[in-house]
Amino acid sequence: MKFCDLHLCASVMDLEHAKRMIAKSSELGYGQIAVPLSANVKEEVVKALQQMSQRSGLDFVTRLDLAPRNPGELLSGLRRFRRRFEVVSVLCGSKLVAGQAAKDRRVDLLSFSSVGAKRRYFGFAEAELASGSSAALEIEMAQILKVEGPARVGLLSSLRREVSISKSYGVPLVISSGATDTLFLRRPQDYASLASLFGLDFSLALKSLSETPVGLVEKNRSKQRPSYLLPGVRIVKGSCEGDD
Amino acid sequence: MIKQIRRRYLFLRAESEMPVEQQAVSDAIFSAVLRLFGEVGATQAALRLIRFDGKTGFAVVRCSHTALPMVKAAVASVTRIGSQSAAIHVLRVSGTLKALGRKIGSV
Numbered sequence: 001m002k003f004c005d006l007h008l009c010a011s012v013m014d015l016e017h018a019k020r021m022i023a024k025s026s027e028l029g030y031g032q033i034a035v036p037l038s039a040n041v042k043e044e045v046v047k048a049l050q051q052m053s054q055r056s057g058l059d060f061v062t063r064l065d066l067a068p069r070n071p072g073e074l075l076s077g078l079r080r081f082r083r084r085f086e087v088v089s090v091l092c093g094s095k096l097v098a099g100q101a102a103k104d105r106r107v108d109l110l111s112f113s114s115v116g117a118k119r120r121y122f123g124f125a126e127a128e129l130a131s132g133s134s135a136a137l138e139i140e141m142a143q144i145l146k147v148e149g150p151a152r153v154g155l156l157s158s159l160r161r162e163v164s165i166s167k168s169y170g171v172p173l174v175i176s177s178g179a180t181d182t183l184f185l186r187r188p189q190d191y192a193s194l195a196s197l198f199g200l201d202f203s204l205a206l207k208s209l210s211e212t213p214v215g216l217v218e219k220n221r222s223k224q225r226p227s228y229l230l231p232g233v234r235i236v237k238g239s240c241e242g243d244d
Numbered sequence: 245m246i247k248q249i250r251r252r253y254l255f256l257r258a259e260s261e262m263p264v265e266q267q268a269v270s271d272a273i274f275s276a277v278l279r280l281f282g283e284v285g286a287t288q289a290a291l292r293l294i295r296f297d298g299k300t301g302f303a304v305v306r307c308s309h310t311a312l313p314m315v316k317a318a319v320a321s322v323t324r325i326g327s328q329s330a331a332i333h334v335l336r337v338s339g340t341l342k343a344l345g346r347k348i349g350s351v
Contacts, residue, residue, distance in 0.1 A: 028333070145323050148279070183259065183331045186320050190334055193316035197280065202313075 001206070002031040003188040004213040006063065006087060006109065007140060007176035010035050012045055019052050024182040026056035029189075032214060034061035034176075036089070039081050061217050065111070067091040071100035078106045086220050089138060095121045102129035108216055109138040109174060112162075122162045127169035134219075136212060137166050139198075140178030141191050159198035173200070174216070175208040250309040253294070253344045254337050256319060258301040260330035266296040268326040269303055276318040289315050294341070303332075304344065312337065 005025055010018035012035070025033050035049055046062060053060035064085040068074035074090060074097055082088055089109035092098035098121035101107045110130065112120040122137060130137070139159060147155060166173055175195060179185045186194070188209045195205035222228060227235040258269050270293040278286045289311040295304040307315045322332045338344035 145321060181329075183261075183323070183329050186331065187333050190316070190320035193313060193334070194320045196313055196317055197321075 001210045002214055003029055003210050004032040004034075004061075004217065005030050005177045005209075006034040006061065006174055006213045006217075007089075007138070007178045008033045008035050008185075009142075009178060009180040010049075012037060012041065012049070015045075015048055015052075018049060020182055021179070021185070022049075022052050022056050022058060024185050026058050028185055028187045030058065032059040032061060032217065034063040034087050034217075036063045036065045037085070039064060039077075039084075061086045063087040063089060065089050065091060067093060068097055069093065071096050074100050074104070078104065082106045083224070086217055086224070092121050093119075098122065098126050099129060102126040102135055103133055104135070105133045107133070107135045108220065110135050111138045111140070120158045120162065122165065124165060124169075127165045127171050130166075130171045131169040134216075136172040136174045136216060137162060138174050138176055139163075139195075139208075140176055141186065141194060142178035142180065142184045144194060144197070145184055156198050163198055163200050172212045172216075173204070173208040174213050175205060176213075249290075250339070251290075251306055252309045252312045252315075252337055252339060253341055254305045254307065254312075254315065254319070255335045255344055255348055256303045256305060257333045257335055258303060258325060258330060259333070260301070260325055260328045262328055263298050264301070264325045264328065264330065265298065266293065269293065269296055269332075272322050272325045272330070273305060273315075273319055273332070276322050277315060280318050280321060281314050285311070285314055289318075291315065304341070309339070 008021055008025060010021040033053060050060045062085045064081055066074060066077045068077055087108050089111050090101040090107050091111045092101055101110055112122055143155060175191055177185055191209060192202050192205035258264060274291055277289050277291060288308060290308040292306045293303060294306050316334055319332050319334055322330065324330055336344060336347045338347055
C-alpha cells in the first residue's frame with residue numbers, strides 16, 4: 001500500500017528543514033508527499049524539492065493552497081493557477097467560499113480552519129455540492145495534536161460531524177499530516193489509530209491516507225498530460241510530445 | 245476457573261530533542277490515555293511500561309488487548325515527554341513478549 005501525505009508543511013525558504021521533513025516522511029513509510037507552495041514559487045525551488053524527495057525515494061507532488069476572501073477571488077485564483085499545480089486546496093474561510101469550492105471541479109481539497117467549530121463551514125449543503133464535483137474533505141492531523149483540553153474536544157466533535165456527513169454523501173476523505181515539524185509527523189497507521197477519535201474506522205482511515213489521495217494525484221496528472229481532452233477522452237495515437 | 249487476561253505488547257520508539265527518562269515516557273503515555281479516555285479508560289487499558297532504552301528511545305508497553313485501539317490512539321497523540329517536544333511511534337504489536345522479540349528482530 002502506497003501512503004501519501006498531501007500536506008507536509010516543509011519550509012520552502014529553509015531547504016535544510018524541508019530535507020529533514022522529507023527524510024522523516026520517507027522513514028515513517030510514506031511513498032508520496034505534497035508540499036504547499038506559493039503561487040509565485042520559483043522553478044528552482046520546486047526542482048530542489050523534487051530532487052530531495054527522489055533521493056529519499058518519495059514521489060513529490062506540487063500543491064497550491066488558496067485562501068480566498070470571496071467566491072470571485074477563488075474563481076480568479078483557480079483560473080490563473082490550476083494548471084500549474086497537481087493538487088489545489090482551498091482554505092474555506094466563509095460559507096460562501098466553502099459552497100463555491102465544493103461545487104467547482106477544479107478544487108481538489110476542502111480545508112477548514114481549526115479555530116473553533118463555528119469557523120468550520122462543512123455542512124450538508126457543502127457535502128451535497130462536493131459529492132457532485134471531485135472535491136475531497138481534508139483532515140489535518142496536526143490540528144488534533146496541537147490543541148488540548150476543551151479546544152480538542154470541540155475540534156474532535158466537529159470532525160466527527162463532518163466525517164459522518166461526508167460518509168452519508170459519499171464525499172471522499174483525505175487525511176494529511178499538516179506537520180510543520182518532524183515531531184508532529186506520525187506513521188500512517190498511527191494516524192489511522194488517531195482517526196478513531198472522530199469515528200473513522202481503521203480501514204477507511206488507511207484508505208484516506210493511501211488510495212484516495214494517490215488516486216486524486218494520478219487523476220490530476222493524467223489531466224495535465226497533452227493527450228488529455230475531456231474526462232474519459234484522451235488521444236491514444238498521434239504526436240503528443242512529452243507524453244508517455 | 246478465572247479467565248486468563250489477554251494482553252498486547254507494543255514496541256514503541258520515543259523521539260525527542262534530548263534523551264528522556266523511563267518515568268517520563270511512562271507518565272506521558274499514561275497521561276495521554278487519561279486525557280483522551282478518562283479514568284475508566286485508563287483502568288481498562290491496564291498500562292505498564294515493561295522496558296525502555298534511554299539511548300535509542302525504544303520501549304515495550306503492555307496493555308489489555310481490548311484497549312489496544314485506545315492505547316494506540318493515545319500513544320500517537322503524545323506531543324511532549326516531560327518538558328520536551330516529542331513523538332512516540334508504534335512500531336510493532338504482539339500478543340506475547342517472545343513473539344514481539346521475534347518481530348523486533350526484523351525492525
